[in-house]
Amino acid sequence: MQTQLKTTEVSNGNYLPVNSGWSIWWKMLRPHTLTASFVPVTIGSALSLPYAHFRIDLFFAMLLACMLIQAATNIFNEYYDYSRGLDQAHSVGIGGTIVRDGIAPNLVLRLAQITLAVAFIIGLYIANATSWWLLVCGLVSATIGYLYSGGPYPISATPFGEIVSGFCMGVVIILISFFIQTQTILLETIFVSIPTALLIGAILMSNNLRDLENDKPYRKTLAIMLGRTVATKTLILMFILAYLGIILLVSFGIVGPWSLLAFCSLPKAVQAAKGFRKNTASPMVLMPAMVATAKTNTIFGLAFAVGLFIQYLSSQ
DSSP states (O other): OOOOOEEEEOTTSOEEEEOOTHHHHHHHTOGGGTHHHHHHHHHHHHHHTTTSOOOHHHHHHHHHHHHHHHHHHHHHHHHHHHHTTOOOTTOOSSOOHHHHHOOOHHHHHHHHHHHHHHHHHHHHHHHHHSOTHHHHHHHHHHHHHHHHHOSSSOGGGSTTHHHHHIIIIIIIHHHHHHHHHHSSOOHHHHHHHHHHHHHHHHHHHHHHHHTHHHHTTTOOOHHHHHOHHHHHHHHHHHHHHHHHHHHHHHHTTSSOGGGGGGGGGHHHHHHHHHHHTTOOOOHHHHHHHHHHHHHHHHHHHHHHHHHHHHHHHHTO
16 A cells, blocks of 8 residues: 655644555554563563573563553554544644544544454463463553553543653563563562663653643643643653663672663763753654654663673673
8 A cells, every 4th residue: 555645734834744554553553652662671581681591482472562552552542632632633743643644533442452452362372471460460551551541530641651651661561571581570670670761751751841731731741740841850850860770780780881881872862851951832843852762762771781681691
């Protein structure tokens, strides 16, 4: 199926792309955000290498299940943002499949449900190979994914979105990814997960900063509660704490010095911080800073995982 690029004019005279064909469905998954599940699975799996025989099938099963749950969360968000009137044809961002591309709302909702069902089936495979308690964890994660934007009091509309997303996708995914390989949880694993949790929370904070003015009538996010200036400083603090966390982990010998490779993501964090410090209310102007925040998490996490892998090889 061919994809043609169409545009729609927004109120400031700029033109936004309106996609057709397969790109509609791809865009609805919000693919650039899926690294928030890919990264912690990779880190948790890399951490497990010294402790157990590595099962590649469980790694890929965990990776796919987590990405499907996050994709379902994104699709639910698409549906409920539309149903609550948050998405308009002129809205800036990666959402808007319903209002701009004309996809039927019920079809979007059904796709989210099917995506969760597939993740559940993969979860059965993981649980059967490891522990059936993981199925409970998966069901809780899927429920939180739904409640993030669904239900009478969506988490995304509260000041707790950053905490919930950082904890569930940073800490919990890393711990489960480690557990399915080793059948145990170590205290060190929790410490290692904290920098990633901070950066995943930072992705949501950057999104809420971009949408701060548009969200005010509908939500009480942390960015709205703090105000733009303080929220920007909080985002920068999250960056600082993530990098400081790596230094502390290396200093205390919890991870090896190769983990300092995570600092190769620092230029993207600086770019994001500079972008948000402009203190502008224009979503279009803030888009590059939001993208830089997501890329910071991706580069940071993958470089960190590579450092863990190199450390493992050097110890053999």
